Amino acid sequence: EVQLVESGGGLIQPGGSLRLSCAASGFGVSNNYMSWVRQAPGKGLEWVSLINSGGGKYYADSVRGRFTISRDNSKNMLYLQMNSLRAEDTAVYYCTRAPMVLRGVRQYYWLDPWGQGTLVTVSS
Amino acid sequence: DIQMTQSPSSLSASVGDKVTITCRASQSISTSLNWYQQKSGKAPNLLIYAASSLRSGVPSRFSGSGSGTDFTLTISSLQPEDFATYYCQQSYIMPPWTFGQGTKVEVK
Numbered sequence: 001e002v003q004l005v006e007s008g009g010g011l012i013q014p015g016g017s018l019r020l021s022c023a024a025s026g027f028g029v030s031n032n033y034m035s036w037v038r039q040a041p042g043k044g045l046e047w048v049s050l051i052n053s054g055g056g057k058y059y060a061d062s063v064r065g066r067f068t069i070s071r072d073n074s075k076n077m078l079y080l081q082m083n084s085l086r087a088e089d090t091a092v093y094y095c096t097r098a099p100m101v102l103r104g105v106r107q108y109y110w111l112d113p114w115g116q117g118t119l120v121t122v123s124s
Numbered sequence: 125d126i127q128m129t130q131s132p133s134s135l136s137a138s139v140g141d142k143v144t145i146t147c148r149a150s151q152s153i154s155t156s157l158n159w160y161q162q163k164s165g166k167a168p169n170l171l172i173y174a175a176s177s178l179r180s181g182v183p184s185r186f187s188g189s190g191s192g193t194d195f196t197l198t199i200s201s202l203q204p205e206d207f208a209t210y211y212c213q214q215s216y217i218m219p220p221w222t223f224g225q226g227t228k229v230e231v232k
Contacts, residue, residue, distance in 0.1 A: 035219075035221075037168075044211065044223060044224075044225050044226045045160075045162075045168065045211055045213070045223040045226070046223065047213075047219065047220060047221045047222060047223065050219050050221070058218060058219035058220065059219075059220075060220050061125075061220070094167055094168075098215070101173075101174065103174070106154065106156075108155070108156055108173065108174040108215070109156070109215040109221075110158040110170055110173035110174070110213075110215060111158070111160070111168075111170065111213065112169075112170040112173075112179065113170075114167040114168055114169070115167065116167055117167055
């Protein structure tokens, strides 16, 4: 069964750091695109970061320079290192896989499955 | 960045109704458009990918259409378990990938 389980969330003061972890099972993180998506309380979904199968990394403008996505292929884990945290980073953070299908010359990506999420609260 | 605009933001419907949600991209995204359903307190679930492909296991009452900048999610006959919030998401070329603001489907 393909599954993702996040951990590492909690209460952190502004300016602090936190590392989120995502344990994958049923597939390998090394040969998949993997992403983080967050959702502030009562708000919509916000894409945060992605790492592709070649190790290329992408970030939303709102977190670039503060967050770092990484993976450990041997442990089949995905991570999100979050530094210089701000109140507006308060959200449930979801780990998700981005499968791809090739149709003609175009690649199509989507997000599936999703983990259950881990809550990060940035407050003094 | 590509902006995604959903309409309406919320709607009220009854069981058995046909429901249509639209999503508009700020520039052409071909058919790189996905739809998700999120129930309260739960993670989102994929419904439709590549604008019109139904995820395995998703009921056939859900369908997607569109290309370029205008897309539609249709629920042909609303069921009690379909009351939820629906999001569109573009995955055109490389990130940033963006979501619509969501459409909440409520009981009439």
